[in-house]
Amino acid sequence: MMKGLKKWRLFSLLAALTVFLTGCGEEYLSTLRPAGETGQEQFNLLVLSTSIMVLVIVVVVVIYILALLKFRRSKLGENHIPKQVEGNHTLEMIWTVIPIILLLILAVPTVYYTYKQGDVAGAEMKDEEGNAQNLVVNVTAKLYWWEFEYPDLGIVTSQELVVPTDEKVYFNLKAGDVKHSFWIPAVGGKMDTNVDNLNKFYLTFDKESEGLKDGVFYGKCAELCGPSHALMDFKVKSMNRGDFDNWVAAMQKTAEPATPASATAQAGQDVFNASCIGCHAVSGAGPANAVGPNLATFGDRNRIGGFLEHDEENLKNWIKNPQKYKPGNVMPAFESKLSNEELDALAEYLMGLSVEQ
Template sequence: MKKLKWRLLLLLSVMTLVLSGCGEPFISTLIPAGEVADEQFSLMMLSTAIMVIVVAVVTIIFIYVLMKFRRKGSDKIPVQVEGSHKLEIIWTVIPILLLIVLAVPVVASTFNLADTDPMKKALADDKNGGKDPLVVNVRASLYWWEFEYPGYGVITSQDLVLPTDEKVYFNLKASDVKHSFWIPPVGGKIDTNTDNENQFWLKIDSKRAKEAENIFYGKCAELCGPSHALMDFKVKAVSRDEFNSWINKMKNFKAETVAQTASAKQGEQVFKDKGCIGCHAVSPADNRPEQARTAPNLANFADRERVAGILEHNEENIKNWLKDPEKYKPGNTMTGTYGKLTEEELQALTDYLQSLSVEK
């Protein structure tokens, strides 16, 4: 039995060492890819270093005392130091100094990362309206994300497109319950609430974004329901020129012209007849009030990295999602809101969704 316990302990130790080296640049907080992430990583390393030093010093003192004052065959009692003013001052002052060393950069970073005055000025300027610096309105819902670029009149979902090497400011809120917006390698996290807006900024480094193939994973970091772990989104990090090109394509996108094949045109009619259009907009310029936008905008659906934020983007997974969304995201609001689709309708609707592209 003892041998088994030691083997399990050894196996656990080896696995801990091996897994500690796991990490990918698109998801790991330990591989920062932006200014905010760099600051947070530096603070984490500083606090870790302080803790390691404290533990090391305490351990050394403990071993020293244990060895020096162990019983040596006599009943002599060591000199007692209780009530020593010198020692009391030392073990009071040292923790205070360590707290100051940690507190000063933490407070400075907190104020720096909370500085959103440039965003407020940009939004107050009618001619700017959130173009320079770029402002993105983020709205979290069960279990999907909406991204609005107010300076350009563009709305999209699930895939967040951001320019690199510049500060991007965010307004964040939730439409149902509390969620939390987090892009681990880039920075965050910050709650999205139903009763107020939170604001912050991020900046992605272009060189490190390239190492992650310009794609990062975003997560909901606040337990919000049965599909909380599946409330993902993707971040596409592009140059400013590529971002401007994408914005122009989105602004000029016309959903009524994309269905070219007979099957896609049939799918467009299915999309209308089954009531999908009542929840899902297919225009990036969605002028409906926020409360009416109850499902992800599908304007550039065919360009997205994932189906429903979690499935690899291919025809089979689109069909699987349309057949039974509850299977893949329990508790999602799409479940049970439409009639059953025949195989012909399913194929047609899939072809139509695959035609919703601004890149092709």
């Protein structure tokens, strides 16, 4: 009776695990559903190495089971001694050569793709007029947000990386405070961002993100960096080259401040200029390395603080006490500094900062 209960407990546990595992493999987040050339190459290496390991395990287990069955005592007796094969040159050659072959099968493509994906010379290529031939993005990781600068386009954004599809995008990675790690699981492997040196790599985006959940790929920090490490993520919008060029043009136009759409938003702009402008910019055409995230596209984002639902109520709660939601970040609390009317006006103003039509 107890044995039957234990079996049912195991079955129930496995059934419960399947419920949790159904959340794996989402296209916007999973390394197992690659959405770019780099991610696909890394996935192919993963499949190859796993296949080799499974093959070795299966062969060893089969030999082990056959030995158990063939040489069991009940069949051959207590005193039977199997033929000794120690020093057999043929067998020694087999179990020496086969592992070498398997290692070569794994090593050759691994070395090839390591050097291929490490080739970032394209980031420096110029055309006859001296213009960059490929898109380069300077990524700066900070506690606990991300800044993306497009040096050849003269624009800066934060928290949402925007890229064209079907072409290599080169990244220069650095950290502004402590060590972080830049990772877009569905598109390619991670790369550390350090304070003292610059890391470089490239990714390709084969799929437009518009059809995905929330319309974005999810990016994450993959290096433990502090109490809010788990909340340090960013979003990636990938689009065709035409739409990307339109987005760039719209970002460049933010150099000229837009007139708020309502009197409340105008009041919110005044609050922003009095309380927030020292750390945040609202122009996507400004310089990089600001104290706080660039807010030029704040109204186009789908999250507040990287993880809260994008609505005015969450925005006001965040402004009042950001430490409550993301401990360790450097933004001060404004709960005692702004009235409810000022918070309402500021929230309406920020939600209206948009470059997407």
